[in-house]
Amino acid sequence: MNLQTKAIFLDRDGVINIDKSYVCKKEDFEFVTGVFESLRYFQSLGYILLVVTNQSGIGRGYYSEDDFSALTSFMIKELKKEDITIDKVYHCSSTPEDNLSCRKPNPGMLLDGKEDFNIDMENSWMIGDKKSDIEAGSRAGINNTIYIGNKKLNIAKFSVNSILDTMDIIK
Numbered sequence: 001m002n003l004q005t006k007a008i009f010l011d012r013d014g015v016i017n018i019d020k021s022y023v024c025k026k027e028d029f030e031f032v033t034g035v036f037e038s039l040r041y042f043q044s045l046g047y048i049l050l051v052v053t054n055q056s057g058i059g060r061g062y063y064s065e066d067d068f069s070a071l072t073s074f075m076i077k078e079l080k081k082e083d084i085t086i087d088k089v090y091h092c093s094s095t096p097e098d099n100l101s102c103r104k105p106n107p108g109m110l111l112d113g114k115e116d117f118n119i120d121m122e123n124s125w126m127i128g129d130k131k132s133d134i135e136a137g138s139r140a141g142i143n144n145t146i147y148i149g150n151k152k153l154n155i156a157k158f159s160v161n162s163i164l165d166t167m168d169i170i171k
Helices: 035-044 065-081 108-117 131-139 163-168
Strands: 007-010 048-054 088-092 125-128 144-148 158-160
Touching (some): 048 131, 065 088, 088 108, 108 131, 131 144
Parallel strands (some): 007 125, 048 088
């Protein structure tokens, strides 16, 4: 029997860290309130954690792939200190004008995750703070989508104010 894995796909900026626009240095990286509790909770339910993040700052020349890799390593180490394992970080460095399959709202990064980890998309979740995150989740076959923001997003299955609120939904 081929058992599938269930995953929480997470956008980075605005979900894991405060979105300060083109965050590329650890000095500017600030975890959102409640992210540690939430991610530990998801892991306790048996979900793997996959980050799917558009990083057009690379394509625009604001920072390099090396800068992104260094910040990603820092983030993973800080989460590890909190007993949280990020199973993989997928990123798309293209600009919106490039219109590549990896760039959300296209589902490329999520489909890569599905392939790499044998993900059961029907029992997985997409959590994001932009319409493009939710659209990417839907296009990848994820019906369980959560939008984090201060208003309701009709295309999302759920809309909440903070990542802490997701723990009331994902059980």
